[in-house]
Structure formats: C-alpha cells, structure tokens
Amino acid sequence: LNHLDHPHRKHNVCMVSDFFYPNMGGVESHIYQLSQCLIEKGHKVIIVTHAYRNRKGVRYLTNGLKVYYLPLQVMYNQSTATTCFHSLPLLRCIFVRERITIVHSHSSFSAMAHDSLFHAKTMGLHTVFTDHSLFGFADVSSVLTNKLLTVSLCDTNHIICVSFTSKENTVLRAALDPEIVSVIPNAVDPTDFTPDPSQRDDTKITIVVVSRLVYRKGIDLLGGIIPELCLKHPDLYFLIGGEGPKRIVLEEVREKYQLHDRVRLLGALEHRDVRKVLIQGHIFLNTSLTEAFCMAIVEGASCGLQVVSTRVGGIPEVLPEDLITLCEPTVKSLCDGLEMVIAKQRAGNVPPPAAIHNRVRTLYTWRNVAERTEKVYDRVAKEVVLPLDKRLQRLMAHCGPVAGSIFAFVAVLDFLLLLFLSWLVPDYVIDIAVDASGPHGIWKNKHSRKDFKILSDTSFT
Amino acid sequence: MSEDKYSDINGNTILLNSCSHSSFCREFTISTPKVSLRKIMAYTCSVWLIAYAVFLITENTTVLSAAIFVTLLGMMLHLHFVKIDHESLLIIGSLGIQMSSSYASGRESTTFIEMGKVKDIVINEAIYMQRVIYYLCILLKDPSDPNGVADVVPLFQSSKPRLSCLDKVYKSCQEIIGQC
Numbered sequence: 001l002n003h004l005d006h007p008h009r010k011h012n013v014c015m016v017s018d019f020f021y022p023n024m025g026g027v028e029s030h031i032y033q034l035s036q037c038l039i040e041k042g043h044k045v046i047i048v049t050h051a052y053r054n055r056k057g058v059r060y061l062t063n064g065l066k067v068y069y070l071p072l073q074v075m076y077n078q079s080t081a082t083t084c085f086h087s088l089p090l091l092r093c094i095f096v097r098e099r100i101t102i103v104h105s106h107s108s109f110s111a112m113a114h115d116s117l118f119h120a121k122t123m124g125l126h127t128v129f130t131d132h133s134l135f136g137f138a139d140v141s142s143v144l145t146n147k148l149l150t151v152s153l154c155d156t157n158h159i160i161c162v163s164f165t166s167k168e169n170t171v172l173r174a175a176l177d178p179e180i181v182s183v184i185p186n187a188v189d190p191t192d193f194t195p196d197p198s199q200r201d202d203t204k205i206t207i208v209v210v211s212r213l214v215y216r217k218g219i220d221l222l223g224g225i226i227p228e229l230c231l232k233h234p235d236l237y238f239l240i241g242g243e244g245p246k247r248i249v250l251e252e253v254r255e256k257y258q259l260h261d262r263v264r265l266l267g268a269l270e271h272r273d274v275r276k277v278l279i280q281g282h283i284f285l286n287t288s289l290t291e292a293f294c295m296a297i298v299e300g301a302s303c304g305l306q307v308v309s310t311r312v313g314g315i316p317e318v319l320p321e322d323l324i325t326l327c328e329p330t331v332k333s334l335c336d337g338l339e340m341v342i343a344k345q346r347a348g349n350v351p352p353p354a355a356i357h358n359r360v361r362t363l364y365t366w367r368n369v370a371e372r373t374e375k376v377y378d379r380v381a382k383e384v385v386l387p388l389d390k391r392l393q394r395l396m397a398h399c400g401p402v403a404g405s406i407f408a409f410v411a412v413l414d415f416l417l418l419l420f421l422s423w424l425v426p427d428y429v430i431d432i433a434v435d436a437s438g439p440h441g442i443w444k445n446k447h448s449r450k451d452f453k454i455l456s457d458t459s460f461t
Numbered sequence: 462m463s464e465d466k467y468s469d470i471n472g473n474t475i476l477l478n479s480c481s482h483s484s485f486c487r488e489f490t491i492s493t494p495k496v497s498l499r500k501i502m503a504y505t506c507s508v509w510l511i512a513y514a515v516f517l518i519t520e521n522t523t524v525l526s527a528a529i530f531v532t533l534l535g536m537m538l539h540l541h542f543v544k545i546d547h548e549s550l551l552i553i554g555s556l557g558i559q560m561s562s563s564y565a566s567g568r569e570s571t572t573f574i575e576m577g578k579v580k581d582i583v584i585n586e587a588i589y590m591q592r593v594i595y596y597l598c599i600l601l602k603d604p605s606d607p608n609g610v611a612d613v614v615p616l617f618q619s620s621k622p623r624l625s626c627l628d629k630v631y632k633s634c635q636e637i638i639g640q641c
Binding site: 056057058068070071089090093094097425426428429430431432433 | 468471587588
C-alpha cells in the first residue's frame with residue numbers, strides 16, 4: 001500500500017450498502033465514520049442505501065454527507081431483493097449526477113452492494129468492496145453466498161477486509177488474488193469510550209456483556225457460564241446489554257437458578273448508552289463463535305475493562321496479548337479464563353482503567369482507517385476498469401463453466417440495458433448535482449450556502 | 462419581460478417567460494410544446510391496429526366502435542386533465558403566491574397561498590420515476606411549531622424544468638421574499 005504518487009488527488013466516492021442508519025450495527029457506524037473522515041480529508045462522499053419505512057429520498061447528515069434512501073423492496077433481514085437489473089436506472093442516475101469515480105460497497109450480506117458493484121463495472125467505474133464478516137465453507141447457504149461472492153469480486157478492483165483472518169477467509173471463499181486484498185481494521189472513537197472507575201461498585205465484581213443475543217454471538221455459552229460462576233462467587237454480577245432471539249436462553253437460566261438480583265438483562269441499547277453500561281463493569285466478556293473483527297472488545301478495553309474473549313476468527317489480532325484473555329469457545333475454558341481474571345481483580349493485580357484506555361486509544365482511530373482507505377482509492381484510480389470483452393473472459397475463466405456463462409450473459413444484458421437507458425435518458429439530460437462535500441463542496445462555505453438552500457427533511461416520490 | 466429557452470428533465474425545450482411587473486411583483490410562465498400531431502397519430506394508429514387485430518380474431522364489430530370511442534374519449538380526457546400548456550407562478554411580495562396551470566383544452570386551475578403561510582421557497586431533490594431530479598417547492602409554515610414545515614407544495618409539476626431554469630426562478634423569488 002505504498003502508492004502515494006498523487007497525494008492531492010480527490011475522489012468522488014459513493015458508499016453503497018443496505019445497512020445504514022437508522023439501522024444500528026457495526027457496518028452502519030463503519031460507513032458513517034469512514035465517510036466523515038474522508039470528507040474531512042477533502043473527498044466527496046455520498047451514501048446510497050434503501051428506504052427505511054418513511055425515511056426515503058435524499059438527506060444530508062453532518063458536514064454535508066449526502067444520503068440517498070432509494071425506494072427498493074426489502075426482502076430479508078434489511079437486505080433488498082435482487083434481480084440484477086431493476087436498480088440500474090436509479091443507480092446510474094446517481095452515479096452520473098454525482099460524477100462518481102469510485103464505488104465502494106460494504107458487506108457481503110447486502111444485495112444492493114453487489115448490484116451496485118455489478119452496475120458500476122458495467123458503467124466503467126472503479127470499484128472497491130469491504131467485507132465485514134466471516135463465512136463457513138460447508139453448509140448450503142455458505143456455498144451459495146461464496147459462489148455469488150466469487151462472481152461479484154472476480155472483476156472488482158480492490159477488496160478491503162477488516163482483519164487478516166477475514167482476508168484469508170475472503171481470499172479462499174472468493175478465489176481471489178491476495179495482491180488485491182488489503183487489510184484495514186475497524187476503529188472506535190476513543191473519546192466516546194473513556195473509563196470512569198467511580199461509576200463501578202468495587203464491593204462486587206461485575207461482568208459486562210454487550211452484544212446482540214443471537215447464536216453467532218455464543219449466547220448459549222453465556223447461558224452455561226452464568227450459573228457455574230455465580231455459584232462459586234457470591235459477589236459476582238452480570239450486566240447484559242442487547243436484544244435478540246436468544247434472550248429466552250438467558251431468561252431461562254436466570255429463572256432456573258434464581259439469579260434475578262445478579263443477572264440484569266438491559267435489553268436493546270442505543271449506541272450512546274453503551275459507555276454507561278461498560279463503565280459499570282470490571283470485566284468485559286465476549287463469547288462470539290465467529291467474528292471478523294470484534295469492535296465490542298476494543299470498546300470494552302477502551303473503557304478500561306479487563307477483556308475475556310473466545311479465540312475465534314480475527315479476535316486474536318485485535319488487542320495486544322496483555323490486554324485480553326483468550327479462551328477456547330467452550331464453557332469450561334471460558335470459566336477458567338474468567339476465574340483467572342476474577343482472581344487477579346481481587347488481588348488488585350490489574351492495570352488501572354486509565355492506563356488501559358491510553359494504550360487502546362491510539363490503536364484504532366478512524367483517521368488512520370480513512371488514510372489507509374484513501375491509499376486504496378489512489379491505487380484503484382490508476383487501474384483500468386476491464387472493458388466488456390475482457391470482463392466476460394474473466395467471468396468465464398474464474399467462476400466455473402455454469403455460473404460463469406450465466407453471469408457473463410447477465411453482464412451482457414446489463415450492458416444492453418445501460419445502452420437502452422443512455423438512449424432513453426442521455427447523460428447530458430441528467431442535472432449535475434450540487435456538491436455538498438468534496439473540493440467544491442458548499443457545505444463548509446457558509447456564504448455560498450445561503451445561495452442554495454437545502455431542505456433535508458422532505459421528499460416526495 | 463424576457464423569454465428564455467430551457468429544457469425539461471427529458472431534454473425537451475421549454476420556454477420560460479419572466480415578467481417583472483414591479484420590484485416586488487414578478488410572474489414566471491413556463492410553456493411546454495403543444496401536443497404534436499405525430500404523437501396523436503401514433504397513439505390512434507396503435508389503438509386501432511390492436512382493435513383490428515382483436516376484431517380479426519373475435520369477428521365482433523363492437524370492438525371497432527369501442528376503439529373509436531376509446532380514442533376520442535382518451536384524447537378529450539388527456540387534453541382536459543393531463544396536458545398542461547402553461548404553468549405560471551405569480552409572486553407578489555407581502556401579499557402571496559399564485560400558481561396557475563392552463564390545460565390544453567383551455568381549462569385553468571389556480572391556487573393562491575398567502576404570504577403569511579409561506580415559510581420559504583427552496584430547491585429540493587426527489588426520487589421520481591427511476592430518476593433523481595431537482596424541483597422547486599414552497600414550504601408552508603406550521604402554525605404550532607415556528608421552526609417546523611407543515612407541508613411542501615411542489616411548483617411546475619407538469620413541466621419539470623431542469624436545474625438551470627429552477628435556479629433562475631429561485632433567485633428572483635428569493636429577492637422578493639427577502640424584501641418582506
């Protein structure tokens with residue numbers, strides 16, 4: 001990643017993902033924070049996502065970050081349905097009017113991200129893809145998703161993964177050349193997660209868990225740990241934030257062992273409330289079964305907590321060894337790890353929260369992420385986008401005879417549809433949008449903003 | 462009084478006629494091309510050809526008379542309710558804004574908004590028919606909330622001019638609104 005020939009080159013970036021605010025999660029905040037830092041660096045950034053209930057149309061967020069909420073049908077789990085074609089007219093209009101040079105898609109679960117990569121390549125734009133999750137190889141859904149990923153990524157200019165484990169996983173799943181895959185970890189905003197030891201009760205020991213209560217997060221393991229440790233340590237308390245289908249497991253455990261006063265289930269947490277919960281604890285427990293890069297443990301450590309986590313996926317890369325206790329994803333191993341940390345905590349043999357915070361705060365910052373992403377953009381901007389014939393050859397060669405032929409055919413249809421659209425609505429008929437961010441952005445300039453008032457909360461479709 | 466050529470969002474030519482009656486009273490009229498004979502011919506022919514094809518299969522003559530009836534009625538309804546020849550915006554400082562549209566049949570419809578209700582005139586973006594377009598709209602004050610917007614009234618809905626035209630109208634309107 002040492003391509004710094006054009007340090008002043010500014011890009012027009014379009015982030016595409018099905019997942020964006022008001023939906024909450026890691027991908028959403030990643031896109032938002034990264035966009036804000038890129039705007040700060042002088043690039044023009046817009047975000048495209050699907051409409052969330054009554055939130056549709058065009059909106060502006062802080063610093064002129066423009067968000068398009070497109071009226072596309074949501075199919076499953078906030079991901080839109082895909083037909084490979086129906087989103088082309090709207091996406092083309094947006095790419096043209098915003099003069100986009102780089103399309104950056106996020107998350108392999110998002111159908112819209114794959115669609116936009118496909119259309120962007122048809123339109124000859126540079127493409128970048130960020131993968132946020134790990135997959136298996138064996139079950140039917142993984143096999144299908146992996147095939148889709150192979151097709152989607154075989155002619156994408158560059159891929160970004162959040163950890164080395166994730167990179168290895170993606171390279172294997174999508175049969176990619178590791179050269180075009182970069183690792184850029186996630187970040188946390190250290191000012192959001194500062195320790196405050198006065199908020200915690202030192203007469204007891206509190207273990208905090210903040211995660212969605214779903215199978216992937218190992219909530220069944222948590223259900224096994226709670227009774228075992230609570231029986232051994234009468235001064236141990238659990239504070240569990242998050243909501244999900246596995247909540248019932250924890251409620252059953254609480255009922256069965258009469259632990260109502262010692263296990264508190266807080267339900268869904270707003271992101272701003274996470275710190276309030278974290279600073280009440282001594283130990284942060286993460287029981288994930290699969291994780292590409294665990295933001296939660298960085299947030300926990302940043303609040304000065306002792307972190308205990310399972311040794312899965314990219315977690316071992318995330319924190320330095322002395323700040324985290326890694327265990328196997330079994331109840332016994334996790335209990336042993338927790339016992340050890342509890343013993344240390346009782347002996348007062350742990351570094352003070354402020355010291356942990358100071359070490360963690362410099363590890364992962366969004367500015368650093370934006371800088372590294374910028375280098376990827378600089379590199380991608382110099383590459384050539386494959387013309388249609390080369391792209392078809394690549395698809396046929398990389399994706400196997402059946403899927404390759406099908407998607408080559410789809411790519412040709414997409415190209416024909418694009419030709420039809422550019423005959424129906426030629427590029428010169430589409431108004432060039434007024435830039436809100438970027439080199440000619442009018443947001444930062446208060447005087448010119450009066451000239452062109454922007455109404456952000458209304459739209460009609 | 463001046464007349465400028467602009468284009469609408471589909472690339473067709475439209476005429477913007479701006480007329481300054483006084484420093485606080487201006488009128489903008491956007492005229493779209495008249496219904497073209499070619500278009501009428503195309504629609505009529507296609508309806509009649511389809512009707513004739515159906516007639517050949519069913520051998521029922523009512524299909525043909527129905528086709529003639531449908532074409533005539535369709536044309537009348539189109540001219541009376543859909544096709545707008547001129548859309549005009551009359552803005553009078555301290556009094557209000559009048560929007561009128563005259564249909565191809567000669568029918569006119571007029572709406573008036575008093576200045577007390579108008580919060581501002583802005584250019585906004587919207588998703589319209591698989592496209593993202595700019596449009597000019599009037600924001601109405603919300604009586605219960607001084608900073609809120611009760612409703613949005615889009616202007617030039619039928620002619621849909623492009624940004625360059627909207628910008629011109631917007632700037633003149635702001636001059637007048639700024640005075641009061």
